[in-house]
Amino acid sequence: MAGTISRLMDANHVLAVPLPGTATPVTGALVYRAGADFTEDHVRAAEMIQPLLAGVEQQRQLLERWRATQAPPELPEDCRLTPRQVTVLLLLADALTASAIAHRLGISVRTVHKHVESLYRKLGTRDRVSTVLRAQEIGLLPPRTGR
Structure with a gap:
């Protein structure tokens, strides 16, 4: 090989x-x-x-x-996240800015904002912190431990 x-x-x-x-x-x-x-x-x-x-x-x-x-979270069909949304969510959990996420993923800042808006809608949240907390609550992200 x-x-x-x-x-x-x-x-x-x-x-x-x-x-x-x-x-x-x-x-x-x-x-x-x-x-x-x-x-x-x-x-x-x-x-x-x-x-x-x-x-x-x-x-x-x-x-x-x-x-x-972990049992996979049961989300309604309209709440299922795309692989890119999951990636953006993981980077949000690391407290990266939209600009840093865009740079890391090779996409525009506007596209990052669109993904974040979709995350807010799908998870029923209004800001980054509550989005990450909600994702942890339903098992999309592991609970944060102290650094």
């Missing part, structure tokens, strides 16, 4: 970054590169990001376990 990926991506070198403490199957990241092989500096940088990758994997597993224990 690695050979197929290398041919498709026109890459002739691969750097494997396994997650610490993983068993079979090994979990990690593969970085492909065309041209010169990876240098010792690249390998050291990969070693430095291993703990970060491990933390991301732990968060993914935690979210997976949390989702498995």
